[in-house]
Amino acid sequence: MPQNLPLCASHWGAFRAEVEGGKITRVYPFEHDPRPSRMNEAWPEMLDSPLRIARPAVRRGWLAGDNGAARGEDTYIEVDWDVALDRVAGEIARVRDTFGNGALFAGSYGWSSAGRLHHARSLVRRFFGALGGYVDQETNYSYGAAMAFLPRVLGVPDAIGSSVTGIATIAEHCDIFLAFGGIPLKNWDIQSGGVGEHRFDTFMRGITQRVRTINISPWRKDIEDDYGVEWMPVRPTTDTALMLALTQAVVAAGKADIGFLQRYTHGAERWLDYLMGRTDGVAKTPEWAATITGIPAAHIRALAESLPGKRVMVSLNWSLQRARHGEQPYWAAIGLAAALGQIGLPGGGFAFGYGSSNAMGNPNYRTPLYGIPAIKNATGLSIPCARVTDMLLQPGQTYRFNGETRTYPDVKLVYWAGGNPFHHHQDLNRLREGFRQPQTIIVNESYWTATARHADIVLPATVTLERNDIGGASRDRFLLAMHKLVEPYAEARDDYAIFAALAQRLGAYDTFTEGKTEADWLEKAWEVIAGRLQSRGITPPRFQDFWDTGYFKMPEPEGDYTMFASWRADPDGRPLGTPSGKIELFSDAIAAEAGQLGHPAWLDPEEWLGAPAAQTHPLHLLSPQPARKLHGQMDFSSYSRAGKRHDREILVMHPDDAAQRGLSDGDAVRIFNDRGACLAVLGVDPAVMQGVVLLPTGATYDPDGTLDRNSNPNVLTRDIGTSDLGQGSSAQSCLVQVERLNGPLPPLRVMHAPLHAAP
Numbered sequence: 001m002p003q004n005l006p007l008c009a010s011h012w013g014a015f016r017a018e019v020e021g022g023k024i025t026r027v028y029p030f031e032h033d034p035r036p037s038r039m040n041e042a043w044p045e046m047l048d049s050p051l052r053i054a055r056p057a058v059r060r061g062w063l064a065g066d067n068g069a070a071r072g073e074d075t076y077i078e079v080d081w082d083v084a085l086d087r088v089a090g091e092i093a094r095v096r097d098t099f100g101n102g103a104l105f106a107g108s109y110g111w112s113s114a115g116r117l118h119h120a121r122s123l124v125r126r127f128f129g130a131l132g133g134y135v136d137q138e139t140n141y142s143y144g145a146a147m148a149f150l151p152r153v154l155g156v157p158d159a160i161g162s163s164v165t166g167i168a169t170i171a172e173h174c175d176i177f178l179a180f181g182g183i184p185l186k187n188w189d190i191q192s193g194g195v196g197e198h199r200f201d202t203f204m205r206g207i208t209q210r211v212r213t214i215n216i217s218p219w220r221k222d223i224e225d226d227y228g229v230e231w232m233p234v235r236p237t238t239d240t241a242l243m244l245a246l247t248q249a250v251v252a253a254g255k256a257d258i259g260f261l262q263r264y265t266h267g268a269e270r271w272l273d274y275l276m277g278r279t280d281g282v283a284k285t286p287e288w289a290a291t292i293t294g295i296p297a298a299h300i301r302a303l304a305e306s307l308p309g310k311r312v313m314v315s316l317n318w319s320l321q322r323a324r325h326g327e328q329p330y331w332a333a334i335g336l337a338a339a340l341g342q343i344g345l346p347g348g349g350f351a352f353g354y355g356s357s358n359a360m361g362n363p364n365y366r367t368p369l370y371g372i373p374a375i376k377n378a379t380g381l382s383i384p385c386a387r388v389t390d391m392l393l394q395p396g397q398t399y400r401f402n403g404e405t406r407t408y409p410d411v412k413l414v415y416w417a418g419g420n421p422f423h424h425h426q427d428l429n430r431l432r433e434g435f436r437q438p439q440t441i442i443v444n445e446s447y448w449t450a451t452a453r454h455a456d457i458v459l460p461a462t463v464t465l466e467r468n469d470i471g472g473a474s475r476d477r478f479l480l481a482m483h484k485l486v487e488p489y490a491e492a493r494d495d496y497a498i499f500a501a502l503a504q505r506l507g508a509y510d511t512f513t514e515g516k517t518e519a520d521w522l523e524k525a526w527e528v529i530a531g532r533l534q535s536r537g538i539t540p541p542r543f544q545d546f547w548d549t550g551y552f553k554m555p556e557p558e559g560d561y562t563m564f565a566s567w568r569a570d571p572d573g574r575p576l577g578t579p580s581g582k583i584e585l586f587s588d589a590i591a592a593e594a595g596q597l598g599h600p601a602w603l604d605p606e607e608w609l610g611a612p613a614a615q616t617h618p619l620h621l622l623s624p625q626p627a628r629k630l631h632g633q634m635d636f637s638s639y640s641r642a643g644k645r646h647d648r649e650i651l652v653m654h655p656d657d658a659a660q661r662g663l664s665d666g667d668a669v670r671i672f673n674d675r676g677a678c679l680a681v682l683g684v685d686p687a688v689m690q691g692v693v694l695l696p697t698g699a700t701y702d703p704d705g706t707l708d709r710n711s712n713p714n715v716l717t718r719d720i721g722t723s724d725l726g727q728g729s730s731a732q733s734c735l736v737q738v739e740r741l742n743g744p745l746p747p748l749r750v751m752h753a754p755l756h757a758a759p
């Protein structure tokens with residue numbers, strides 16, 4: 001790599017780039033990254049992709065007053081920035097003055113880009129905050145069920161983020177590592193905010209060389225074959241039953257740590273009554289779990305017998321809770337770990353999120369970050385993010401969330417910047433119906449995504465490489481100086497500039513900008529970051545040195561972090577923030593919710609392989625994160641397309657399931673259920689258990705009625721909350737059928753910008 005190349009970063013890693021004549025000619029991985037992601041290779045091509053949005057554009061049907069009828073099918077007319085900004089400001093003012101701020105939706109869920117100053121979702125919410133408020137979204141798609149529910153039973157606010165036990169403790173102290181959902185390599189490419197170091201291989205070699213590791217998952221490749229671990233295939237969304245049975249067997253053998261349960265947990269007796277069958281007459285034995293999980297009872301029993309006396313880590317990825325009753329596997333894992341008595345000991349207990357993104361389990365560097373501050377949302381209105389279609393279709397209806405009764409607001413204007421609901425939400429045909437309801441939909445985007453194609457007015461946004469920023473993540477070791485490498489594409493503008501111009505038109509310029517330019521915010525960010533470093537005794541470099549080097553490397557924190565270690569040492573002096581001050585294995589508040597038992601329990605996930613619905617739709621569809629992109633981002637890059645066939649994603653199926661349907665590897669298939677259908681190319685692989693199929697997320701939705709011509713699994717997934725507690729996304733609870741596609745694969749419309757040809 002040549003010397004002195006400027007650094008930049010994305011959610012999938014830092015990189016340096018060679019720029020010639022205003023174009024990026026080559027991308028080099030960051031020199032301190034031991035296992036860089038290849039996704040950055042896509043940047044040169046993505047910068048001037050034919051799918052970039054070049055100029056502000058207005059939907060033709062909207063101009064003709066079609067009340068949203070043609071959203072998602074229409075073409076667009078390009079207009080000047082001033083015309084577009086006047087229109088957008090006019091619509092916001094009209095809706096606010098007629099219906100109030102509670103009719104403006106700006107929750108705008110989505111990952112946006114790395115870099116904390118130009119974070120689009122933060123900017124759109126700040127802008128609407130400056131206008132007097134809006135309807136927001138809370139929790140997230142990643143682990144929404146856990147976010148709402150875990151604090152109730154663990155009493156710590158962040159049991160799933162920065163306070164997770166360092167993964168390095170496992171290599172050193174653990175004997176048996178139960179990896180529910182595996183530790184997939186592909187997911188470590190990513191960390192929201194930016195990645196300096198990908199350390200997957202270091203951690204995995206360390207663990208698997210010494211520790212008995214079991215990949216408990218329907219998909220063997222959730223841990224790469226070369227790590228040589230055991231595989232225990234389990235039917236999707238039945239892990240709770242497995243964990244209950246493991247606990248039951250340990251308790252029945254008299255091997256549970258009763259002392260731990262008494263001193264550190266609340267309500268264990270009621271939970272044990274359930275496990276032993278004293279409340280419902282059904283003991284949750286390995287034989288009971290075998291019929292639910294598909295794992296032979298003898299295997300469950302043997303595993304249970306091997307656990308007592310060993311240091312055991314019960315690790316669950318986030319995917320397990322992105323399912324109907326997704327709260328329960330997490331609670332059952334806490335229960336199993338409590339019965340083994342090792343919560344708070346190094347290398348033992350439970351952990352959520354190893355293998356779900358790059359920095360999970362890293363040492364906690366507490367890398368300081370600074371983003372443009374939020375402005376309080378004066379309406380106080382917000383929905384759990386995954387209830388967006390319910391909100392659009394059922395204004396005024398009440399629902400339960402995290403112990404409260406709430407009412408859906410009546411939204412008339414939707415503004416999205418930095419997210420792609422037609423990528424991320426479940427049951428897209430239903431979302432589409434929801435998207436027909438508002439009077440006006442505005443989207444800031446860099447690319448013609450499916451969401452941009454459902455907007456009335458589209459404003460072209462720059463991408464990270466076209467602006468200066470600071471990136472990083474609190475558990476990543478590197479603070480990253482993100483340089484502007486090239487000029488904005490065509491007429492694209494920074495979201496910051498777009499919202500500043502709108503704020504000017506709406507009388508909120510000073511509140512939104514505080515009179516600051518990009519350079520002022522960079523300076524402010526560095527001042528805050530440097531102050532935080534100093535207060536911890538770390539000497540920060542001068543801003544110019546940081547900027548020129550491209551990074552600041554945080555010192556290694558002392559010792560490995562173990563969650564709950566200090567509480568274990570002093571449970572009376574440091575009670576948890578739960579009603580009992582202990583870990584709650586029974587919760588009165590949860591017991592009061594409809595459909596809950598008050599303790600970890602097997603609750604029917606409705607769409608699973610043991611359900612009556614499996615008779616007509618006998619395959620359980622899992623929709624994991626895509627290996628060659630982040631969600632829907634860069635779907636049409638060559639790197640992403642190299643992982644597809646005929647521009648469709650690969651549907652992975654077991655050879656016996658394929659044979660039963662007369663299907664062969666490489667066949668074009670139609671995947672369907674009562675909610676919709678999509679297309680894919682079959683990949684036959686014995687690494688997936690029979691009855692389960694895998695289709696990654698991320699293909700750009702290309703609707704033809706209820707069919708997606710492309711491979712977006714969200715036309716099939718079910719749009720229902722995990723439960724009234726968490727109201728998270730239930731994407732993984734989904735049954736389908738698969739058949740050979742009749743006729744050729746149809747061409748994709750979403751490969752071309754939906755522009756109206758000049759008259």
Ligand SMILES: Nc1nc2c(c(=O)[nH]1)N[C@H]1C(S)=C(S)[C@@H](COP(=O)(O)OP(=O)(O)OC[C@H]3O[C@@H](n4cnc5c(=O)[nH]c(N)nc54)[C@H](O)[C@@H]3O)O[C@H]1N2
Pocket residue numbers: 109110111112113118119120141142143322417418419420421423424425426444445446447449461462463464495623624625630631632633697713714717731732
């Ligand atoms: N079936 C199924 N569905 C799922 C999941 C699943 O497991 N299964 N997982 C869910 C999860 S965990 C998540 S987090 C979501 C992710 O869903 P999203 O976060 O909505 O997905 P992204 O494709 O990352 O969308 C970000 C969008 O922001 C745009 N963007 C990037 N930078 C900028 C910018 O600077 N300005 C503007 N204006 N736009 C920008 C990108 O072009 C992109 O279209 O998907 C969820 N959906």
Ligand SMILES: Nc1nc2c(c(=O)[nH]1)N[C@H]1C(S)=C(S)[C@@H](COP(=O)(O)OP(=O)(O)OC[C@H]3O[C@@H](n4cnc5c(=O)[nH]c(N)nc54)[C@H](O)[C@@H]3O)O[C@H]1N2
Pocket residue numbers: 141142143180181182184186187188189190216217218219222234235236237238239317318319320323355356357622623624625626627628629630631732
């Ligand atoms: N390359 C890449 N990495 C990413 C992302 C991306 O888009 N691309 N997205 C990032 C984001 S936003 C998030 S939230 C995380 C998500 O991180 P996760 O939620 O951990 O990731 P998934 O890929 O959804 O699921 C991982 C595996 O879990 C298994 N699994 C699914 N359901 C079950 C179940 O019921 N039981 C068991 N035992 N296993 C199950 C599947 O086999 C699947 O391959 O990934 C992040 N990492």
Ligand SMILES: [Mo]
Pocket residue numbers: 141142143
């Ligand atoms: Mo996520």
